[in-house]
Amino acid sequence: MTTTELLRAQRQADQFGRAVAMRLTAGAEEMPYETRERLRAARTRALALRKTPAKAPVVVGRGGAATLALGGDEPSLFNRIASVLPLLALAAGLVLIHSIQTDRRASELAEVDAALLTDDLPPAAYADPGFVQYLKSSGRTE
Template sequence: MTTHTNTIYTDVLQARYSLRLSARLSADLDNLPHGVTERLRVARQQAVMQRKKPQTVTRLRRATEIAHNGHTAALHGSDDRMGWAGWLASGLMVLALTMGLMAINSQQNDNRAIEVADLDAVLLTDDLPPEAYADPGFLQYLKAGRDQQSTAH
């Protein structure tokens, strides 16, 4: 086994032991005398007061690399600042993304206009019964007819 696997295995064993121990201690908690429960309560409060306080982050840094640790990944930062080349590359990527989205929007608008034009052409050139205009599935009817015509050609 590797050192990393041994560490994980040890952590799992410690967690299991602590769960079993706390379950056994909690099982007879109701049967303890009042003086003992008060001492336990005071000791618990003292332990909570003495626990290590979390350190505050004094300076935020950019994460520049990913360190893999088994099945997990952690972000590591460095003091390197993004230079003009990084800003230029970021700007070019944003510009390319914006242009791509505009092209997609234009293509979708063109497709909608072509679909409406095809629908108008079918309405103007086809002899349909009057019931077809009142049918809620009229658009589906026209699309199905157009799909059949395109597969026949």
């Protein structure tokens, strides 16, 4: 909901409350004094016990970084843990990716080495510049 819609809804709720209060006040004058006093006391208690609106999360800028404040001045243990967990997950993901990449590179190099050692040509033939020209002219690529 946008801010405009929230303000409109709040205004409508206030208007409804005023209309209900006017009706109750108009009908209260016909009641006995004791009943009116009990109703007034009940209304006062209801207003005192009325729920206060919950604090909404607020984005607060601190030192060039935006943080999500869940109300309160001192961050709780849960907020501290919740702010560190994404960083730990990111670090663990980077370590995992590095490990997988290293294993994949090692297995690719092992395949190339195995192909060179099991091939009919000696490994020195691949280092010869004339052999590369031979492969290009014959259309054979390895």
